[in-house]
Amino acid sequence: xxxxxxxxxxxxxxxxxxxxxxxxxxxxxxxxxxxxxxxxxxxxxxxxxxxxxxxxxxxxxxxxxxxxxxxxxxxxxxxxxxxxxxxxxxxxxxxxxxxxxxxxxxxxxxxxxxxxxxxxxxxxxxxxxxxxxxxxxxxxxxxxxxxxxxxxxxxxxxxxxxxxxxxxxxxxxxxxxxxxxxxxxxxxxxxxxxxxxxxxxxx
Amino acid sequence: xxxxxxxxxxxxxxxxxxxxxxxxxxxxxxxxxxxxxxxxxxxxxxxxxxxxxxxxxxxxxxxxxxxxxxxxxxxxxxxxxxxxxxxxxxxxxxxxxxxxxxxxxxxxxxxxxxxxxxxxxxxxxxxxxxxxxxxxxxxxxxxxxxxxxxxxxxxxxxxxxxxxxxxxxxxxxxxxxxxxxxxxxxxxxxxxxxxxxxxxxxx
DNA sequence: TCCTTTAACCTAACAGTGTTAGCAAAAGTA
DNA sequence: TACTTTTGCTAACACTGTTAGGTTAAAGGA
Numbered sequence: 038x039x040x041x042x043x044x045x046x047x048x049x050x051x052x053x054x055x056x057x058x059x060x061x062x063x064x065x066x067x068x069x070x071x072x073x074x075x076x077x078x079x080x081x082x083x084x085x086x087x088x089x090x091x092x093x094x095x096x097x098x099x100x101x102x103x104x105x106x107x108x109x110x111x112x113x114x115x116x117x118x119x120x121x122x123x124x125x126x127x128x129x130x131x132x133x134x135x136x137x138x139x140x141x142x143x144x145x146x147x148x149x150x151x152x153x154x155x156x157x158x159x160x161x162x163x164x165x166x167x168x169x170x171x172x173x174x175x176x177x178x179x180x181x182x183x184x185x186x187x188x189x190x191x192x193x194x195x196x197x198x199x200x201x202x203x204x205x206x207x208x209x210x211x212x213x214x215x216x217x218x219x220x221x222x223x224x225x226x227x228x229x230x231x232x233x234x235x236x237x238x239x240x
Numbered sequence: 241x242x243x244x245x246x247x248x249x250x251x252x253x254x255x256x257x258x259x260x261x262x263x264x265x266x267x268x269x270x271x272x273x274x275x276x277x278x279x280x281x282x283x284x285x286x287x288x289x290x291x292x293x294x295x296x297x298x299x300x301x302x303x304x305x306x307x308x309x310x311x312x313x314x315x316x317x318x319x320x321x322x323x324x325x326x327x328x329x330x331x332x333x334x335x336x337x338x339x340x341x342x343x344x345x346x347x348x349x350x351x352x353x354x355x356x357x358x359x360x361x362x363x364x365x366x367x368x369x370x371x372x373x374x375x376x377x378x379x380x381x382x383x384x385x386x387x388x389x390x391x392x393x394x395x396x397x398x399x400x401x402x403x404x405x406x407x408x409x410x411x412x413x414x415x416x417x418x419x420x421x422x423x424x425x426x427x428x429x430x431x432x433x434x435x436x437x438x439x440x441x442x443x
Numbered sequence: 444t445c446c447t448t449t450a451a452c453c454t455a456a457c458a459g460t461g462t463t464a465g466c467a468a469a470a471g472t473a
Numbered sequence: 474t475a476c477t478t479t480t481g482c483t484a485a486c487a488c489t490g491t492t493a494g495g496t497t498a499a500a501g502g503a
Contacts, residue, residue, distance in 0.1 A: 041471070045479085070359055074461065084482050086463075095461065151416060156273055156356050160417075195425075198413075199433045203402075206409020210401075213353060214363075222398075230402045237436045240443075245500095248450085277490065287453050289492075298490065 053091050055081055060098055064144050069154040096157045099148065103162035106145035110138045111164065114172055124176030125235050131173060132204055132231045139208045152209060173197055180238045196238060203230050256294045258284055263301055267347050272357040299360045302351065306365035309348035313341045314367065317375055327379035328438050334376060335407055335434045342411045355412060376400060383441045399441060406433050 059080045063072050074095060078085045092098050117134035118127050139146040148154040177196055181189040207227055262283045266275050277298060281288045295301050320337035321330050342349040351357040380399055384392040410430055 039471090045471095073459085075459085085461090086483095087481060089462075090480075150412075151356050153354050153359050163417075195429060195432050198410075198429045199406075199436070202409035202413050202429070202433065203406050204409065205413055206405035206407065207402075209353075209412060210405050210408055214366075226398060226401045226405070229398050230405065233402070233440045234436070237440065248500095276488085278488090288490090289454095290452065292491075293451075 049091070056088060056091055057098070057101060061102070061144075064102075069144065069147065072155075095155075099155065099157045100159075100162040102145070103148055103157075103159050106142065106149045107162065107164050109142065109145065110135065110149075111168060111172075113138050114169075118172060118176075124179040125239075127176045128173070128180075128200070128235055129231055132200075132227065135204055136208060136227055139212070143212065146208070146212070150205070150209065152212060169201075170197065173200060177238065180235070184239045196234075200234060203234060252294070255290075259291060259294055260301070260304060264305070267305075272347065272350065275358075298358075302358065302360045303362075303365040305348070306351055306360075306362050309345065309352045310365065310367050312345065312348065313338065313352075314371060314375075316341050317372075321375060321379075327382040328442075330379045331376070331383075331403070331438055332434055335403075335430065338407055339411060339430055342415070346415065349411070349415070353408070353412065355415060372404075373400065376403060380441065383438070387442045399437075403437060406437060 056077060060077050063076055074088050075085055078088055113134045114131050117130040120130050121127050174193055174197055177193040178189045181192050207230060211223060259280060263275060263280050266279055277291050278288055281291055316337045317334050320333040323333050324330050377396055377400055380396040381392045384395050414426060
């Protein structure tokens with residue numbers, strides 16, 4: 038490949054990331070509802086159709102952010118899990134990390150779960166379900182096996198759904214209807230729910 | 241008031257409900273994203289500005305549906321609670337009823353919680369928080385008091401948040417990312433989560 | 444009955460949105 | 474230099490929500 042072609046690819050890449058970072062800035066400053074192709078075009082000082090040379094449509098831009106979000110949260114969860122060898126501790130750490138990600142990256146979380154963000158087919162950028170399952174299922178099975186109740190694998194499947202539901206439920210209620218209670222109380226609710234859940238696994 | 245004025249009020253009311261029922265039909269057939277003022281106007285065979293004689297703007301129409309949704313779910317919850325005198329049974333019945341409402345009225349639920357529906361300030365049509373609290377808090381306090389752990393009132397406040405989070409979490413995960421598992425398994429997850437939660441209140 | 448006021452209803456427009464057809468200029472290739 | 478590809482633009486289309494302004498019909502008062 039010629040040296041010129043290389044430069045052009047580099048420039049193309051640069052424009053793409055320029056579009057993305059500009060779009061992201063608009064989102065963080067004005068929210069998802071306020072993001073439009075024209076606003077991006079204005080901000081990067083190009084005409085509107087140029088955007089379409091780099092992204093098929095608006096959804097493609099959103100899906101790119103969705104991908105970033107999922108990759109980000111998965112990295113955090115993996116790090117959290119690695120922080121301990123005890124399965125119960127691992128579950129708690131994962132829950133804490135997930136919670137922290139959601140509130141430190143509200144824009145991502147809202148997009149990923151279609152909360153107030155413009156509707157788009159997030160499935161298209163979701164990682165395999167197995168990624169999340171592998172992270173959470175293993176410590177669960179371990180806990181259930183230690184407590185010796187029957188079919189740990191089957192049991193864990195049920196508990197796995199419950200685990201994510203509690204987490205997502207806690208977060209999305211706080212996000213949609215932010216109550217007037219303190220940060221401290223919120224953390225307490227998380228702790229109560231998750232430790233209660235883990236205790237239930239054991240007993 | 242003259243007989244003519246009465247008729248006019250009646251007609252005005254009729255037009256309002258005509259707009260609403262027509263809009264609702266569009267929503268159930270094509271989803272929230274597809275609802276537009278022009279579509280409503282076409283369907284009722286009037287020009288667009290007529291809609292604005294009956295509703296201040298589009299959000300006002302959405303809020304009307306929001307109000308209907310909240311009133312509907314509250315009625316269901318009250319009926320569920322009345323089905324038993326045992327506090328634990330009451331909580332289970334409320335959870336079941338809430339779950340049933342969500343899946344029998346997906347359009348309402350999505351609007352009420354901003355899931356994929358057009359964004360609007362739902363606070364404006366939400367009932368007082370106390371309505372939900374009064375329904376759920378009382379049986380909780382009763383359960384905790386029977387089990388005799390310390391400050392039941394304070395404790396119930398924490399558990400109250402957890403209760404709704406679990407419920408909403410279960411529902412919204414199933415709604416956003418409908419898994420391939422059966423109706424039966426879903427019910428099992430609900431049962432597991434709620435009975436686990438109640439057991440935790442007691443022990 | 445005639446006149447005036449008010450309510451109902453419409454056309455046409457404004458300012459946005461996502462998206463695309465088609466053209467001009469620049470850049471790369473032979 | 475001549476040809477081809479890429480790049481970027483203007484202008485438009487088909488939609489949104491919303492409103493200004495005018496017309497027609499109905500209601501109330503003399």
